[in-house]
Each structure stands twice: as C-alpha cells, then as structure tokens.
Amino acid sequence: MNVDSDSTVTTSAPVSITTTGACVDFPIFDAKSRSLKKTVMGLVGGNIDSAAKVPVIEALRDITLTLEHGARVGLVGHNGAGKSTLLRLLSGIYEPTRGHAEVRGRVAPVFDLGVGMDPEISGLENIMIRGLFLGMTRKQMEQRVDDIAEFTELGDFLRMPLRTYSTGMRVRLALGVVTSIDPEILLLDEGIGAVDAAFLEKSKQRLVELVERSGLLVFASHSDEFLRELCDTAIWMEHGRIKQQGDLDEVLRAYKGLPA
Numbered sequence: 696m697n698v699d700s701d702s703t704v705t706t707s708a709p710v711s712i713t714t715t716g717a718c719v720d721f722p723i724f725d726a727k728s729r730s731l732k733k734t735v736m737g738l739v740g741g742n743i744d745s746a747a748k749v750p751v752i753e754a755l756r757d758i759t760l761t762l763e764h765g766a767r768v769g770l771v772g773h774n775g776a777g778k779s780t781l782l783r784l785l786s787g788i789y790e791p792t793r794g795h796a797e798v799r800g801r802v803a804p805v806f807d808l809g810v811g812m813d814p815e816i817s818g819l820e821n822i823m824i825r826g827l828f829l830g831m832t833r834k835q836m837e838q839r840v841d842d843i844a845e846f847t848e849l850g851d852f853l854r855m856p857l858r859t860y861s862t863g864m865r866v867r868l869a870l871g872v873v874t875s876i877d878p879e880i881l882l883l884d885e886g887i888g889a890v891d892a893a894f895l896e897k898s899k900q901r902l903v904e905l906v907e908r909s910g911l912l913v914f915a916s917h918s919d920e921f922l923r924e925l926c927d928t929a930i931w932m933e934h935g936r937i938k939q940q941g942d943l944d945e946v947l948r949a950y951k952g953l954p955a
C-alpha cells in the first residue's frame with residue numbers, strides 16, 4: 696500500500712466529500728511500451744506515462760475538491776477524460792494512488808444499473824437484493840417493493856427469473872429500485888439508454904425526486920438536457936484533471952468552446 700495516500704468513508708453527518716491532490720493510476724502490465732512511446736496524445740483518454748518500466752494510465756491527476764450537502768454537480772468531458780474513475784474515487788471504490796479522499800455519508804453508487812442483480816432469481820427477489828446493495832434495510836425495501844413493481848409495468852414477469860428479461864426490461868427493474876432509495880450521497884453514471892422513450896420520460900420525474908431526496912449528487916453525463924434537469928454546477932474533466940469547475944451553464948459553454 697502507498698504510504699502517502701489514503702481514503703476514508705464515514706457515515707456520520709454532515710454529508711461531504713473532500714479530496715486533496717488525489718491521483719489514480721492504472722499500471723498496464725501487458726502493454727507494448729515501445730510502441731506506446733511513439734503515440735501522440737489524442738483528444739480522448741487519460742495520459743499514458745510510457746517512460747516508466749510498466750506503462751501507466753494516469754486516469755486522475757491532482758484532484759482537489761470539496762463537495763458539501765446540497766451540491767448538485769454534473770461531470771462533463773470527452774470519452775476517457777476520467778469521469779467514471781472520479782465517481783469511483785468519490786465512492787471509495789478506488790483508493791487514490793497518491794493524495795487523499797474522504798467521504799462522509801452513505802453512498803449509493805449507481806454506475807451500472809445491472810450490478811448486484813442475479814439472473815437466476817426473480818425480478819421481485821432482485822428488487823430486494825439490489826435495494827440492500829444500495830444501502831437500504833430489508834424493512835425499507837419491503838415497504839417499497841409494491842410501488843417499484845407497479846412502476847416497472849413488468850406484471851407477471853416479476854415472478855420469472857431475471858435471465859428471461861430483455862435488456863430494456865432489466866433496465867426498467869433497475870431504474871425502479873434505484874429511484875426508490877434514499878441516499879445521502881448519490882453518484883450517478885449515465886447508462887440508461889436501453890429503455891424506450893416513453894419509459895425514460897416516466898423515469899425522469901422519479902430521478903428528479905430521487906435527486907431532491909439525496910444530500911449530495913455527482914452525475915456524469917454526455918446529455919446537456921439531463922445535466923440541466925438534475926445539476927446546477929459542473930466539473931469539466933480533461934485528461935484526468937479538473938479543467939474547470941463552477942456554474943453548470945458556464946462550464947458547458949466553455950466545454951463546447953462557446954463564448955462566455
């Protein structure tokens with residue numbers, strides 16, 4: 696373990712996230728370092744330090760930020776800029792390779808809607824399991840399961856094993872659970888493209904309500920419309936660094952190269 700790095704997750708109030716000079720590296724042991732040396736830096740992706748013996752992808756560099764209760768932060772940036780890695784750092788899933796990260800509050804990481812789902816058990820059982828995974832108690836989930844079932848419109852399919860569901864049906868189930876929880880810190884990675892337009896519209900209101908209930912939101916998205924719906928400030932990530940942080944509209948304009 697690296698001695699000058701640490702990450703702490705505590706669940707006592709007040710809700711906040713603080714990082715100081717946090718870096719996240721991914722050493723790539725099977726990469727061809729010689730050919731990597733010849734490459735030029737593209738627009739997308741993190742930095743690759745190919746001078747090291749083992750090439751290292753520098754996914755996050757010097758991330759210093761403080762987010763407090765009430766923050767509604769959008770994450771924008773090109774593919775590979777570091778948005779998902781930052782969400783994983785903020786959730787405590789990744790420890791900083793260098794620097795510090797401190798998370799205070801109960802985190803609901805919603806990165807992949809399907810995580811925590813078991814294909815062999817029924818939709819109803821998956822609702823319970825996914826809710827527990829996101830920090831709810833069994834009692835809380837028992838009180839919400841009927842509401843979630845109704846929202847999904849899956850009817851009798853809820854008693855069938857999850858493996859019999861189409862992709863869109865799985866997303867409906869997952870969205871039903873995710874939008875029913877009460878997180879202190881909600882970390883959301885956009886990944887809801889598989890649902891049909893009408894269902895997405897129906898989910899939006901529940902998402903807005905979920906965000907209103909949560910103490911702190913960080914939302915990575917490529918959709919201005921969604922960002923405007925859920926966030927008021929933003930962080931623009933570029934090559935693993937924070938390029939700009941501030942008012943959502945200002946950051947979006949700068950990111951798109953529009954005049955301020």
Ligand SMILES: Nc1ncnc2c1ncn2[C@@H]1O[C@H](COP(=O)(O)OP(=O)(O)OP(=O)(O)O)[C@@H](O)[C@H]1O
Nearest residue numbers: 721740741752754773774775776777778779780781
């Ligand atoms: N598990 C991993 N192993 C190695 N490299 C990784 C890993 N996860 C991410 N990276 C690298 O870290 C950098 C940041 O990736 P990340 O997924 O955080 O980007 P992103 O901004 O979320 O991109 P997108 O908009 O495409 O989802 C990229 O260069 C990527 O190649």
